[in-house]
Every structure is written in structure tokens, then in C-alpha cells.
Amino acid sequence: MHILLTRPALQAEAMKLSLENMGLQVSLAPILDVSYVDFSPETLEASKAFVVTSVYASLRIANDPSVCRTVPIYAVGAGTAAPLRRVGFTCVHEAAGDATSLLDLILKKRNPSEGRITYLSGWDITEDMARALERHGHDARRVVAYRATPARSLSNATRELLRRGDIDCIVFMSYRTAHFFTALCEEARVSACLQTMTAAVLSEKVASGLDRKGWRKIRVATAPSQEAMIDILASARDQGFQEHSTPL
Structure with a gap:
């Protein structure tokens, strides 16, 4: 089974390895290009706690030696928390993968009297x-x-994979990725090719970025996490999409 990953390059490379270890063929088509935005170092120094909702925000903290390794950090999920734990942060709290569970976690764990919380985010947020x-x-x-900037076009290699029908499943982990992928396919005149393919999406919100009628099937992860997405792909590998898919 051939999987196309649309995540930004850093995340896609890590996920690619996991999927290849499962015996899947994987190609990459990053739809968003991530670049860091400068801000004052005092921003981190003055914070009593941090909120992070992507691995890119986590890496900004992890790579700054001035940040105390015991500062409380609230991460949206396991993938976001991982870079912090790897470099020795000892007070990383992990939510269930979405904004609702993250807010609930912070309100449960932290009192307003404990000082400023800094939310390190991307330029575009939901x-x-x-x-x-x-x-x-x-x-x-x-x-x-x-900042995550959308690609201006699909690569030649990606267009050819789609035209030949070589892809079985395309993975979408964010609404913006799904939205811009849809637009780029229309621009490249390959939208019709998607009708033979399955979209695996992280949530109903992500699915809303797709043309729901333009796919063979759309499968939604049972939880907003990479682990749940990998479960979808493992099921596809072992049993096939036809047996276990329910169109939206």
C-alpha cells in the first residue's frame, strides 16, 4: 500500500519512518513550509509556564538553554511533548490531542495566581x-x-503519482493542509484522480478542508493523535479500506 504524507517536512520524515517499519510504501508531499519567527528572548525568560500546540513551538523552547528545565509546559499531545522530554524538561503535561482537552488540562493543573502563561503558536491558528x-x-x-506557508504548487513527482493512480491513501493532519491540498489539486487539474483514493484525516474539522465528494472514501481517526492515524493505516494494511471504511 502506497501512502502520501502531506505534513511539513520535519514531521513527515519522522512519520515516514514509522510507516515504513510497518511495511508501507511512503511518499512525501509537504503542503506547508514552516519557518521560525523571531521574538524577544525576554518573552521566554519572563514566562512562568508555556502552552504548545505543535512540535515547532516545542523545539523553540527545547533549543533555548535559558529556559529552566522545570518550568511547567502544557502540550496538546504526545508528539508535541516529545521534543521537550527528550532534552530533559521534567514538568511536561500532555493533553489528549485537541484544544478542548488542553484547556481542561491547564485549568485543572494551574491556578491563575501562579503567574503568566505564554502560548507559543503558529501565525495561523484555529x-x-x-x-x-x-x-x-x-x-x-x-x-x-x-509560520507555515502553503506551497505554491504540487511538485512534478506528486502530480505524476496522482495521475498514475499510484497512491492508495493520502494523510491529512491539519485543516490548513487539507484545504490547500484541495486547492493545489484543482490548480494542477488532478482533482479527478482523487476519486480512486482514500483520505485519512485526523478529525472532522480536518475533513472539512476536503471536497467530500471527490474521494473514494474518507476515514476519520478515532482520536486527534498520530497514534490513532497510524491505527487507521495499520487497519488498511491488514484488512483493506473496503471492509472497514465508512464514507462521510
Whole structure:
């Protein structure tokens, strides 16, 4: 089975290895290019806790030696928490993979009197965790740490894979990736090719970025995590999409 990953390159390479170890063939088509945004070092030094919702935000903290390894950090899920734990952060709290569980975790673990919380985010977000925390009485602010810019076009290699029907399943881990992939396929005139393929998406929100009628099937992960996505692909490998898929 041939999988196409649309995640940014850093995340896609790591996921590719896991999928290849499962015996899957994997090609990469990063739809978003991530670049870091400069901000004052004092931003990190003055913070009493951090909120991170992507691995890119986690890496900004992990790679800064001035940040105390015992500072509380609230991560949206396991993948986001991993870079921090690898470099020795000892107070990393991990939510269940979405904004709702992350907010619930912070409100349960932290009192507003404990000081400022900094939400390190991307330029484009669907949920402003700083504003959500402020509504609950916390001193919180958002700091943009990186920007994810959409590709201008599909690569020649990706277009050919789609035209030949070589791809069995395309993985989407974010709404923006799904949305821009759809637009790029239309621009490249390969949208019709997707009708023979399955889309595996992280959530119903991610699925809303796709043309739901333009796919053979769309499968939604049971939880907003990479582990749940890998479960979908393992099921496809072992039993086939036809037996276990339910179209949206």
C-alpha cells in the first residue's frame, strides 16, 4: 500500500519512518513550509509556564538553554511533548490531542495566581489558547513562534503519482493542509484522480478542508493523535479500506 504524507517536512520524515517499519510504501508531499519567527528572548525568560500546540513551538523552547528545565509546559499531545522530554524538561503535561482537552488540562493543573502563561503558536491558528485562558482569569499571552506557508504548487513527482493512480491513501493532519491540498489539486487539474483514493484525516474539522465528494472514501481517526492515524493505516494494511471504511 502506497501512502502520501502531506505534513511539513520535519514531521513527515519522522512519520515516514514509522510507516515504513510497518511495511508501507511512503511518499512525501509537504503542503506547508514552516519557518521560525523571531521574538524577544525576554518573552521566554519572563514566562512562568508555556502552552504548545505543535512540535515547532516545542523545539523553540527545547533549543533555548535559558529556559529552566522545570518550568511547567502544557502540550496538546504526545508528539508535541516529545521534543521537550527528550532534552530533559521534567514538568511536561500532555493533553489528549485537541484544544478542548488542553484547556481542561491547564485549568485543572494551574491556578491563575501562579503567574503568566505564554502560548507559543503558529501565525495561523484555529484556537487562541491565550484568549481562552484569559476568559478563565489567567494572565496569558500569545507569542507567534513560527509560520507555515502553503506551497505554491504540487511538485512534478506528486502530480505524476496522482495521475498514475499510484497512491492508495493520502494523510491529512491539519485543516490548513487539507484545504490547500484541495486547492493545489484543482490548480494542477488532478482533482479527478482523487476519486480512486482514500483520505485519512485526523478529525472532522480536518475533513472539512476536503471536497467530500471527490474521494473514494474518507476515514476519520478515532482520536486527534498520530497514534490513532497510524491505527487507521495499520487497519488498511491488514484488512483493506473496503471492509472497514465508512464514507462521510
